[in-house]
Amino acid sequence: MAITYNDLMQVDLGKLGTAVSDWKKAVANLKQLETDARDGLKKKSDRARWEGVNAGVTRKFVNKTVKEFADLHTEANSIYQVLDDAHRELVALQKSVRTLTSEAKEKGYTLEDKGDGTVSVGVRPDSDAGTKAGKDGEDGTKADRQRYADTITRKIAHARDIDASAKLALKRAHGSDPYNAGHAKYDSLNDAQVERALELAEKREKMTDRELAELNRLLRHNGREKDGEFATEFFEGLGGPRQTLEFYAAMSIDGTSDDASKTRLAGVQDLQKYMGHALANATDPYTPQSVRGDRQHLPSWWGAEFRKLGTQQIEWTRGMLEKPYGYQVLGGLLRYGNYDPAFLTPIAEHVTQLHKEDPHRFTSNRMLGSPDGFGFNPSGKLGSGNEPLNSVLEALGHSPEAAEQFFTEKPTVYNEDGTVKSGAKADFKSYLDLFTDKDFEWTADRNAQNMLADSEATQEALNHGPNALGHALEAAATGRPYDSDVVDPSVKHSKEQAKLVHDIVKKFANNPGLLTHNMNGDLEDEKTGPLYALRDSLGNIAADYMGDFQRSMYMESADSKTFPVNGAPTNFDYGDAQRFLGIVGQDPDAYSAITASQQAYTTEVVHEFLKAEGKNLTAEDASRVGDLVAPGAAIAGIMSNSRADAIYDYHTASNQAYNDAVNDNAKWVNRIIGLGTGAIPAPFSAVAEPVNWLAEDITESVVDSVSKDITDETERNAGKEYTRGRQAVMEASSRAVDSFFRRHDEFDQRTVEAINRGVRTAAGQSHSDGAQWNSSGDGT
Numbered sequence: 122m123a124i125t126y127n128d129l130m131q132v133d134l135g136k137l138g139t140a141v142s143d144w145k146k147a148v149a150n151l152k153q154l155e156t157d158a159r160d161g162l163k164k165k166s167d168r169a170r171w172e173g174v175n176a177g178v179t180r181k182f183v184n185k186t187v188k189e190f191a192d193l194h195t196e197a198n199s200i201y202q203v204l205d206d207a208h209r210e211l212v213a214l215q216k217s218v219r220t221l222t223s224e225a226k227e228k229g230y231t232l233e234d235k236g237d238g239t240v241s242v243g244v245r246p247d248s249d250a251g252t253k254a255g256k257d258g259e260d261g262t263k264a265d266r267q268r269y270a271d272t273i274t275r276k277i278a279h280a281r282d283i284d285a286s287a288k289l290a291l292k293r294a295h296g297s298d299p300y301n302a303g304h305a306k307y308d309s310l311n312d313a314q315v316e317r318a319l320e321l322a323e324k325r326e327k328m329t330d331r332e333l334a335e336l337n338r339l340l341r342h343n344g345r346e347k348d349g350e351f352a353t354e355f356f357e358g359l360g361g362p363r364q365t366l367e368f369y370a371a372m373s374i375d376g377t378s379d380d381a382s383k384t385r386l387a388g389v390q391d392l393q394k395y396m397g398h399a400l401a402n403a404t405d406p407y408t409p410q411s412v413r414g415d416r417q418h419l420p421s422w423w424g425a426e427f428r429k430l431g432t433q434q435i436e437w438t439r440g441m442l443e444k445p446y447g448y449q450v451l452g453g454l455l456r457y458g459n460y461d462p463a464f465l466t467p468i469a470e471h472v473t474q475l476h477k478e479d480p481h482r483f484t485s486n487r488m489l490g491s492p493d494g495f496g497f498n499p500s501g502k503l504g505s506g507n508e509p510l511n512s513v514l515e516a517l518g519h520s521p522e523a524a525e526q527f528f529t530e531k532p533t534v535y536n537e538d539g540t541v542k543s544g545a546k547a548d549f550k551s552y553l554d555l556f557t558d559k560d561f562e563w564t565a566d567r568n569a570q571n572m573l574a575d576s577e578a579t580q581e582a583l584n585h586g587p588n589a590l591g592h593a594l595e596a597a598a599t600g601r602p603y604d605s606d607v608v609d610p611s612v613k614h615s616k617e618q619a620k621l622v623h624d625i626v627k628k629f630a631n632n633p634g635l636l637t638h639n640m641n642g643d644l645e646d647e648k649t650g651p652l653y654a655l656r657d658s659l660g661n662i663a664a665d666y667m668g669d670f671q672r673s674m675y676m677e678s679a680d681s682k683t684f685p686v687n688g689a690p691t692n693f694d695y696g697d698a699q700r701f702l703g704i705v706g707q708d709p710d711a712y713s714a715i716t717a718s719q720q721a722y723t724t725e726v727v728h729e730f731l732k733a734e735g736k737n738l739t740a741e742d743a744s745r746v747g748d749l750v751a752p753g754a755a756i757a758g759i760m761s762n763s764r765a766d767a768i769y770d771y772h773t774a775s776n777q778a779y780n781d782a783v784n785d786n787a788k789w790v791n792r793i794i795g796l797g798t799g800a801i802p803a804p805f806s807a808v809a810e811p812v813n814w815l816a817e818d819i820t821e822s823v824v825d826s827v828s829k830d831i832t833d834e835t836e837r838n839a840g841k842e843y844t845r846g847r848q849a850v851m852e853a854s855s856r857a858v859d860s861f862f863r864r865h866d867e868f869d870q871r872t873v874e875a876i877n878r879g880v881r882t883a884a885g886q887s888h889s890d891g892a893q894w895n896s897s898g899d900g901t
Contacts, residue, residue: 123238123281123284124238124277124280124281124284125234125236125237125238125277126218126232126234126235126238126239126240126273126277127234129211129214129215129218129276129277129280130215130218130219130222132215134208134211134212134215137204137207137208137211138208138212140204141201141204141205141208144197144200144201144204144205145201145205147197147201196294196295198306199290199294199305199306199307199308200291200294200295202307202308202309202310202312203287203290203291203294203307203309203310203313204287204291206309206310206311207283207284207286207287207310210279210283210310211280211283214276214279214280214283215280217276218273218276218277221269221272221273221276222273224269225242225266225269228248228262228265229244229245229248230242230243230244230245230248230262230266230269231243231244231245232269232273238274238277238278238281239270239274239277240270240273240274240277241270242266242267242269242270243266244262244266278338278341278342279342282338282339282341282342282343283310283342285338286310286313286314286317286339287310287313289313289317290305290307290310290313290314293305293313294306294307309350311343311350311351311354312354314339314343314351315351315354315355315358317335317339318336318339318340318351318355318358319355319358319359321333321335321336321339322336322355322358322359322368325368325371325372325375325437326371326372326375330382330384330385330388333372333385333388333389333392334388336392337388337391337392337395339351340355340392340395340396340398340399341391341395344395344396344398344399344402345398345399345402346402348417349402349403349405349417349418350417351399352399352400352402352403352417353402353403353417353418353419354417355399355403356399356400356403356419356423357419361423361426362423362426362427362430363426363430363435365400366430366435366447366450366451367435367436367437368437369392369393369396369450369453369454369497370435370437370445370450370497371437371438372389372392373389373392373393373450373453373496373497373498373499373506374495374496374497375389376388376389376390376392376499377389377492377494377495377496377499378495379491379492379495386494386499389499390499390500392499393453393454393456393457393498393499393500394457394500395457396454396457397453397454397455397456397457397458398457398458399458400454400455400458400460401457401458401459401460401461401520402458403417403418403419404418404419404423404424404460404461404464405418405460405461405464406418406421406461406463407461421463421464423464424463424464424467424468425539425540427447427451427468427539428467428468428471428535428538428539428540429538429539429540430447430451431446431447431448431451431468431471431472431475431509431539432446432447432448432475432537432538432539433446433447434446434447435447435450443488445486445497446483446486446509448472448475448483448509448512449483449486449496449497449506449507449509450497451468451509451512452472452497452498452506452508452509452511452512452513452516453496453497453498453499453506453512455468455512455513455515455516456498456500456502456512456515456516456519457519458516458519458520459519459520459521459602460516460519460520460523461520461522461523462520462522462523462526462527464523465513465516465517465520465523466523466526466527467533467535467539468513468539469513469514469516469517469523469527470527470532470533470535470552471535471539472509472510472512472513473510473513473552473555474534474535474547476508476509476510477555477561480562480563480564481564483507483508483509483510484507484508484564484565484566486507487505487507487567487568488507488568489568489569489570490568490569490570491568492568493505493567493568493569493578493582495568496568498512502515503515503566503585503588503589504566504567504582504585505566505567505568506566507566507567507568508564508566508585508586510564510586510589511566511585511586511589512589514586514589514590514592514593515589515592515593517592517593517596517597518589518592518593518595518596518602518603518604519592519596519602519603519604520596520602521596521597521599521600521601521602524593524594524596524597525596525597525600525615525617525618525621527552527593527597528551528552528553528593528594528597528621529551529597529617529618529620529621531551532547532549532551532552533547534546534547551624553594553621553624553625553628554628556590556652557628557629557632557635557652559635559651561651563583563586563587563651564583564586565579565582565583565585566582566585566586567579567582584654587651587652587653587654587655588654588655588658590652590655590658591603591654591655591656591657591658591659592604592658594621594625594655594658594659594662595658595661595662597618597621598614598618598621598622598625598662598665598666599612599614599618599661599662599665600612600613600614600615600618603658603661606788606791606792608791608792613687613688613689614666614686614687614688614689614691615688615689616689618688618689619669619688619689619690619691619692620691622662622666622669622691623691623692623693625659625662626691626693626697626698626701627694627697629659629701629704629705630694630696630697630698630699630700630701630704631697631700633650633700633704634648634650635650635651635652635653636650636652636653636655636656636659636704636705637649637650637653637704637771638650638653638656638707638708638767638771638773639771639773640771640772640773647771653708656704656705656707656708656710656711657708657710657711657714659701659705659711660705660706660708660710660711660712660713660714660715661711661714663701663702663705663711663714663715663718664714664715664717664718664789664792664793665687665718665792666686666687666691667715667718667719667721667722667793668684668685668686668687668722669686669690669691669692669693669698670693670698670702670752670756671684671719671722671723671726671752671753671756672684672686672690672693672752673693673694673695673698673699674695674698674699674751674752674755674756674887674891675695675751675752675755676695677752679692683726683730683749684726684752699759699891699894702715702756702759702760702763703759703762703763703894704763705763706759706760706762706763706764707763707764707766707767707771707773707774708767708774709767709774709778709779709781709782710782712760712763712764712779712782713779713782713783713823714789715756715760716757716760716783716823716826717783717788717789717790717793717819717820717823718789718790718792718793719753719756719757719760720753720790720819720822720823720826720853720857721789721790721792721793721794721819721823722753722793723749723750723752723753723754723854723857724819724822724857724860725793725794726749727746727749727750727857727858727861727880728857728860728861730745730746730749731746731858731861731862731865732861736867738868738872738876739872740871740872740874740875740876741875742872742875742876743875743876743878743879743880744879744883746858746876746879746880747879747880747882747883747884748883749880750854750857750880750883750884750887751883751884751886751887752887753850753854753884753887754850754851754854754883754884754885754886754887754888754891755887755888755890755891755894756891757826757846757849757850757853757884757888757891758846758847758850758887758888758889758890758891758892758893758894759891759892759894760846760891761846761847761850761888761891761892762891762892764779764846783823783824784824790819790820790823794819818856818860819857819860822853822856822857823853825849825852825853826849826850826852826853846888846892847885847888847889847892850884850885850888851881851884851885851888853884854880854881854883854884855877855880855881855884857880858873858876858877858880859877
């Protein structure tokens with residue numbers, strides 16, 4: 122019977138610990154018995170001069186007995202090692218689940234064991250969480266409760282995997298013959314799990330759906346273990362880079378074929394993900410030491426071999442007519458996992474240079490006439506997998522250190538076979554310059570034979586590359602995977618990252634045509650830019666560098682303590698920053714990310730100042746506080762103008778699209794508050810969970826501001842297109858002050874009213890500044 126939540130919570134693992142100790146003693150005793158038999162009984166037997174029957178029977182009996190003692194020791198040691206590992210891992214899981222349960226209950230949550238390995242997390246009506254859940258008919262605890270449910274369920278699944286793997290290992294160690302010991306030798310539970318995974322992998326396409334699910338389970342729970350032992354031994358067991366590609370190619374094609382069931386497709390989608398994470402783990406040379414004190418990772422020649430195979434065709438069935446290139450297959454795996462720069466960056470550079478030389482080198486090798494879901498990217502995200510450029514850019518998007526190296530260091534030139542071209546210099550300055558060159562050609566990663574038959578799908582496919590580029594730039598600029606919500610205050614912007622973002626802003630500010638999106642609106646002369654699809658990523662970068670953008674609005678000094686930045690400063694040109702925000706803000710997702718970040722940052726700056734002044738604060742300080750909200754209000758003005766442009770000039774979005782986008786990007790409030798500005802401590806845990814009132818208050822303010830920052834046709838025609846946006850930013854700025862004074866009642870009413878008036882006035886004026894700057898188009 123499989124382990125449930127209640128089992129894991131209540132089981133007494135001390136009994137298993139006792140069994141481990143007993144087996145450890147048995148191993149020691151059997152070792153001594155084996156030694157005594159070998160050095161005593163067998164040596165005496167070998168020296169004896171047997172004659173007659175004894176010569177043929179007794180010596181064989183003695184030798185067999187000694188061997189059986191050795192086998193008993195081997196079996197006992199295998200049992201001990203398996204149980205010891207299982208006990209250690211289960212104890213850690215139990216402790217973690219109990220801790221999570223305690224945290225959840227302290228918040229007023231309830232946990233229910235569903236009996237199938239999952240849990241559901243509810244709310245006690247009489248708790249603070251219950252009050253919050255019922256506020257305004259919205260459940261503000263839903264996401265947090267789901268996080269607890271998902272995390273605990275994953276840990277239960279891991280415990281189930283340990284249980285199943287240990288049972289199988291013990292069975293094999295003991296064997297089916299009660300009179301014969303030592304059937305399988307294991308130095309750890311990991312050895313048994315790798316053995317089983319390789320047995321399943323050897324079957325390739327002949328694996329049943331159930332067996333594929335078992336392989337995925339083993340990869341999921343062991344492939345990302347910190348010591349890298351399982352991942353390394355699994356890939357070594359496959360045989361090498363070529364055999365890895367052959368196995369994955371066979372499985373991905375099997376699962377995406379026309380006759381594959383939904384279950385099979387889901388299975389290979391999981392395989393793609395878990396193998397990718399395992400490969401990233403196995404190729405990381407900096408994995409921590411294992412329990413045994415060693416480090417496990419694949420040798421560096423694996424990377425060189427993958428580059429060599431990248432331009433070679435891969436055959437996994439003899440006589441294949443259509444053979445993919447190695448990079449097309451490898452790309453499917455690289456889309457998942459945080460890879461070390463030493464492994465990924467050379468591959469990304471090589472693929473990019475091959476694409477530059479011949480953009481259609483790989484897509485011309487696609488399987489024409491097949492469904493778009495058919496190929497080496499079973500996930501279906503950003504292409505079928507024919508174009509490895511999209512794959513390596515997506516890989517960089519999940520690998521921040523490699524992405525930063527790729528975009529900030531001088532390009533290395535590679536030969537056809539992936540070796541470094543000694544002494545050669547690239548004919549481009551940087552990969553940012555290369556990808557933003559007007560002549561750079563992106564390809565449509567589709568299997569359709571006639572691309573024009575569905576021009577909308579083809580256009581969407583042409584955006585896959587720019588989307589992946591945006592993800593790579595996000596990771597390079599922010600130092601975290603583009604799709605990670607983890608807040609880590611220790612991650613600061615490096616000088617290289619700040620320089621990269623400076624270059625990104627300058628590049629697009631001076632080449633706005635790269636990002637323009639015009640759907641036959643009133644601006645007939647405007648063309649749609651080739652990179653408009655990455656505006657959402659540029660918006661995320663702007664949100665992450667909000668301190669730098671606020672500094673630039675009114676040319677704050679580079680060493681400003683009032684408007685702090687997260688690490689090295691970018692030192693934007695104020696005109697570049699304004700133009701950049703103006704074009705990027707035409708995307709609803711970018712607009713909402715920037716708006717959420719702006720309000721969170723402004724609120725923190727205001728609170729920090731008010732807290733620092735304390736009792737010395739007077740009504741005469743109103744203008745000083747007004748100066749603090751001015752940069753953010755100017756950015757809000759730029760956003761208002763950009764929103765109106767997108768809706769009424771370019772016809773690329775609606776007010777509803779902008780309002781809907783804010784629900785996803787309220788996470789930026791969590792990120793900015795989580796990082797803090799120095800005096801305000803980061804009120805977030807490692808999983809980005811808000812733990813104080815400030816994040817909630819700002820999030821409500823952001824949603825309210827975005828819903829009010831709208832313009833209808835009548836207002837636009839009357840020249841009042843920013844009236845409601847101006848009102849919204851004034852209210853948001855006032856709310857930033859009110860949120861502080863509500864919790865500090867030591868200030869007199871005159872001071873509070875004067876400061877509130879000052880921030881409203883400054884916000885209104887600065888909003889008009891920002892809207893005018895963007896409307897004039899000159900960034901001044």
